[in-house]
Amino acid sequence: MYGLTGGxxxxxxxxxxxxxxxxxxxxxxxxxxxxxxLATTLDYRxxxxxxxxxxxxxxxxxxxxxxxxxxxxxxxxAYLRRVTPDVLLSADNYANLAxxxxxxxxxxxxxxxxxxxxxxxxxxxxxxxxxxxxxxxxPKADGVVAVSEGVAEDLRRLGLPTDLVHTIYNPIVxxxxxxxxxxxIDHPWFGGNLPVVLGAGRIGPQKDFPTLLRAxxxxxxxxxxxxxxxxxDGKTARARGDLQTLAEELRIADRVHIAGSVPTALPxxxxxDLFVLSSRWEGLPGVLIEALACxxxxxxxxxxxxxxxxxxxxxxxxxxxxxxxAALAAAMSQVLxxxxxxxxxxxxxxxxTSEAAVRRYLELIEARSHGTEHGT
Numbered sequence: 415m416y417g418l419t420g421g422x423x424x425x426x427x428x429x430x431x432x433x434x435x436x437x438x439x440x441x442x443x444x445x446x447x448x449x450x451x452l453a454t455t456l457d458y459r460x461x462x463x464x465x466x467x468x469x470x471x472x473x474x475x476x477x478x479x480x481x482x483x484x485x486x487x488x489x490x491x492a493y494l495r496r497v498t499p500d501v502l503l504s505a506d507n508y509a510n511l512a513x514x515x516x517x518x519x520x521x522x523x524x525x526x527x528x529x530x531x532x533x534x535x536x537x538x539x540x541x542x543x544x545x546x547x548x549x550x551x552x553p554k555a556d557g558v559v560a561v562s563e564g565v566a567e568d569l570r571r572l573g574l575p576t577d578l579v580h581t582i583y584n585p586i587v588x589x590x591x592x593x594x595x596x597x598x599i600d601h602p603w604f605g606g607n608l609p610v611v612l613g614a615g616r617i618g619p620q621k622d623f624p625t626l627l628r629a630x631x632x633x634x635x636x637x638x639x640x641x642x643x644x645x646x647d648g649k650t651a652r653a654r655g656d657l658q659t660l661a662e663e664l665r666i667a668d669r670v671h672i673a674g675s676v677p678t679a680l681p682x683x684x685x686x687d688l689f690v691l692s693s694r695w696e697g698l699p700g701v702l703i704e705a706l707a708c709x710x711x712x713x714x715x716x717x718x719x720x721x722x723x724x725x726x727x728x729x730x731x732x733x734x735x736x737x738x739x740a741a742l743a744a745a746m747s748q749v750l751x752x753x754x755x756x757x758x759x760x761x762x763x764x765x766x767t768s769e770a771a772v773r774r775y776l777e778l779i780e781a782r783s784h785g786t787e788h789g790t
Contacts (some may be wrong), residue, residue: 417447426584433772466488488591490730491520505529536695541615556782561698564719585771595684626692629742631664684708707763709756
């Protein structure tokens with residue numbers, strides 16, 4: 415994968431790696447960026463293999479992950495020849511393409527599994543070259559793991575063989591989950607006299623925070639007083655400022671905090687009165703599962719893909735159309751006025767455990783490794 419900083423992909427991979435270690439398997443982690451705040455969450459028994467080179471640090475290369483992974487292919491191939499692992503699992507588009515190429519370069523005969531973490535058609539709608547590469551290269555793997563049924567169906571619609579694609583939900587709830595959720599936070603609004611609505615994620619088109627801001631602005635007219643906190647940064651320095659400007663235009667700036675990145679959103683999610691996912695696309699949004707596991711009420715857009723599966727067609731939280739400000743505001747008002755039973759939410763969140771994911775991955779590895787030569 416890419417590295418030890420950022421959002422869902424590295425966090426879920428680390429949880430999976432730690433779970434595989436606990437299940438008695440040896441795990442190496444091949445990454446481009448070996449430094450980052452998530453390094454402390456790695457089990458000490460995991461060996462980290464950096465795939466980067468001085469070329470990856472050049473500005474022209476660093477601006478595009480596809481260029482970095484293209485340069486890392488030979489480094490990964492050298493690792494495969496030297497260590498000859500039984501299985502290589504890669505995560506996300508360009509890491510997956512690099513893994514396929516590294517296998518070809520190295521002549522390694524182990525089992526290759528690719529993990530697709532986002533709804534491909536939505537994520538790559540403006541990237542026809544990426545779609546073409548996925549269609550051509552992914553079938554060379556022994557299996558493709560989709561993190562939701564929606565992602566799996568989309569991959570099959572793109573032309574991947576039906577029996578190549580398997581759905582395994584991400585590992586979310588693991589041994590340290592509730593200890594992490596209980597960590598203190600330094601924010602005056604949580605535990606105050608007004609309910610706190612929370613959004614979290616990278617600021618950009620996918621998360622569609624402008625729709626969340628506009629829906630929040632309508633709550634006052636519905637007689638609901640609350641505050642809104644958004645956690646996360648964007649790719650550019652202007653991203654947070656643009657959201658702040660919109661909050662000022664909507665005259666809600668005094669009740670909105672664009673808080674930026676935090677080491678982990680989990681303690682904030684656990685203390686929020688409502689978590690809102692306003693996304694236009696997802697794979698399997700872990701923050702939605704984290705909220706359920708903490709007993710925090712949720713509202714989500716019915717985006718492709720994941721929310722409908724997680725919330726069981728709306729049984730565990732309202733689903734609203736993407737970009738529909740009025741519908742989102744109405745759902746937020748409804749849940750803040752009449753929150754669901756936290757015990758019911760926690761029960762649903764508990765379905766997405768590390769143990770369940772590890773078991774499914776090992777079953778798939780066993781099934782896909784039949785007749786494949788392995789290393790040690």
